[in-house]
Amino acid sequence: MQKIVITGIGMINGLGKNTQESFDAIVDGKTSIDIVSLFDIEEFSVKIASEVKEFDPTAILGKKEAKKADRFIQLGIHASAEAMSDADLLIDNKLPDDIADDMGIVSASGIGGLPNIEKNSVICNNRSPSKISPFFIPSSLVNMLGGFVTIQHNIKGPNLSVVTACAAGTHAIAEAYKTIALGGATKMLVVGAESAITGAGIGGFAAMKALSTRNDDPKRASRPFDKGRDGFVMGEGAGALVVESLESATNRGAKIYAEVLGFGESGDANHITTPTQDGPYRAMKAAYDMARRNNGGELHIDYVNAHGTSTPVNDKNETAAIKQLFKDNQESPPVSSIKGQIGHCLGAAGSIEAVVSIKAMKESIIPPTINQITSDDDCDLDYVPNKARKKVLNIVMSNSFGFGGTNAVVILKNYKG
Numbered sequence: 001m002q003k004i005v006i007t008g009i010g011m012i013n014g015l016g017k018n019t020q021e022s023f024d025a026i027v028d029g030k031t032s033i034d035i036v037s038l039f040d041i042e043e044f045s046v047k048i049a050s051e052v053k054e055f056d057p058t059a060i061l062g063k064k065e066a067k068k069a070d071r072f073i074q075l076g077i078h079a080s081a082e083a084m085s086d087a088d089l090l091i092d093n094k095l096p097d098d099i100a101d102d103m104g105i106v107s108a109s110g111i112g113g114l115p116n117i118e119k120n121s122v123i124c125n126n127r128s129p130s131k132i133s134p135f136f137i138p139s140s141l142v143n144m145l146g147g148f149v150t151i152q153h154n155i156k157g158p159n160l161s162v163v164t165a166c167a168a169g170t171h172a173i174a175e176a177y178k179t180i181a182l183g184g185a186t187k188m189l190v191v192g193a194e195s196a197i198t199g200a201g202i203g204g205f206a207a208m209k210a211l212s213t214r215n216d217d218p219k220r221a222s223r224p225f226d227k228g229r230d231g232f233v234m235g236e237g238a239g240a241l242v243v244e245s246l247e248s249a250t251n252r253g254a255k256i257y258a259e260v261l262g263f264g265e266s267g268d269a270n271h272i273t274t275p276t277q278d279g280p281y282r283a284m285k286a287a288y289d290m291a292r293r294n295n296g297g298e299l300h301i302d303y304v305n306a307h308g309t310s311t312p313v314n315d316k317n318e319t320a321a322i323k324q325l326f327k328d329n330q331e332s333p334p335v336s337s338i339k340g341q342i343g344h345c346l347g348a349a350g351s352i353e354a355v356v357s358i359k360a361m362k363e364s365i366i367p368p369t370i371n372q373i374t375s376d377d378d379c380d381l382d383y384v385p386n387k388a389r390k391k392v393l394n395i396v397m398s399n400s401f402g403f404g405g406t407n408a409v410v411i412l413k414n415y416k417g
Helices: 019-027 058-066 071-086 114-126 136-140 144-153 165-181 199-207 246-251 278-294 312-326 346-363
Strands: 004-012 033-035 048-050 103-108 159-162 187-194 237-245 258-267 303-305 395-402 406-414
Touching: 004 019, 004 071, 004 165, 004 246, 004 346, 019 346, 058 071, 071 144, 071 187, 071 237, 071 346, 103 144, 103 165, 103 346, 114 136, 114 199, 136 144, 144 159, 144 187, 159 165, 165 187, 165 237, 165 258, 165 346, 165 395, 165 406, 187 346, 237 246, 237 346, 258 278, 278 312, 278 395, 278 406, 303 346, 312 395, 346 395, 346 406
Parallel strands: 103 159, 103 187, 303 395
Antiparallel strands: 004 237, 004 258, 033 048, 187 237, 258 406, 395 406
16 A cells, blocks of 8 residues: 655644644643633633634634634634645645645544624524525535635645544544545645534533633643643644655655555444543544554554543543554553643544644654653653653654544654655
8 A cells, every 4th residue: 555644734722823833832731721712701610711812813814804703713724724725735735636636634623613603693593584694505515624725726636524523633534644644645635624612512511520720820621631621622723734755745745754554443322422441442542553564574663642521420431442453553642631731622623633643743853741640550651741852753653532522642653765
C-alpha cells in the first residue's frame, strides 16, 4: 500500500492564532482557560472556558462573507488557510485548476453551528419565524465548513464531513487516508473546528455534570489524570492538516512532516456518555497493529497524546487501556494531555492534537500535562507533569474518544526523508 504523509499544518485555539504561537504556549505550560466573555455567564453554574480572544473573521473572509458563517466555520477557515499555505499548494489563495479535481476535504465538528442555532431559535420563539436569518441553516451545518473552505481555495475533489463528537477530528484523518488509499484523490485537507461556548453549550454540558465547576480557580480547573479532577473545561478552536500520498508529495517537492502510519476505530456499545476501557483499547490496538504492519513488522511508540479530558471516568479508563495495550509490547511510553492548556475543543480536539503531536516530533519535546498535582492510584503512568520534556520522538499515538462510544486513534511517524 502507498505511503500517506502530512505536508501542511495549521491551528488556532485559545493560546494562539497560528501553529507556532499555539505550540510554544502549550509547551510553556500556559493556559487560556478563564471566565467566559462570549455571553453573559452570571446565572450559569459553570463560568469558565478557553476562548479564542480578539479573533477577527473579516481578516480572512471579508465583512459580507463573515456574516454568513458560524464561528466554528470562521475558525476552521483560519486554520485551513494556514495549512494550505504551509503545504505550498496555493496561487493567489486558490488551488490551481489543473490539480483542483485531485484534492478533496474532510471537515469535522462535534456540534457545528450552535451559536447560530441558539440565536435563531430565540428569534423564532420571541420575535417571529419571518425574522430568522436566511443564512441560519447554511451557517449551522457541519459540512458547510468544508463548503466554505472549498469555495475559498478551489478544492473540487471529494467533499466529506465527519460528526462523531470528540473523536471527529481524528476520524477525519482516517477518512482522508482511506480516500487517498482507494484512489479518490491524491491530496486531502482535514479540518476540525468547534465553537460551542454558548448558553446552550455550557448549560447543556453542565446539566450532564461533565464540566469542572472550579470557577474560582480557572487556570487550574482542567487537571487531566490528577486525583482532584472534576470534569472537563470547554475550549474552542480548529486544526487543519494536508494529507497526501507520498508519491504526490515527492513529485511536487513538498516538505513532509510525518507519515500516517496507522489508525484505529471502534465503538463501545455501552452507554451514550460513559466511556469504557474496552472500546478505547480496541481502537488503540487496531491503530497499533496497522502501524506495525506499515512499519515493517516492528513498532515502538515514543509518546501518547492522550484524550485526557480531566473527567474521573475517562482518565481512569484511558490509563487502563494504555497499560493494557503496552503490557505485551513495550514499556508504557510517556503520556500527556494538553486540555489543561486549551480546554477540550470537542470535535476539533483530534485535529488540533494531531498538529501538536507533529510539532512535538519535529521539535523533540513532549508537551506537559499541567495541573497534575495529586497522584491517583488509578492514573499511575508517566504523564509528563507540569513541565515539558525534551525527548527525541520518532512515532507518536494520538487518542480521541467521543460520546456515543465512538473512538479514534491515529499513529504518526516523524518523516526524515
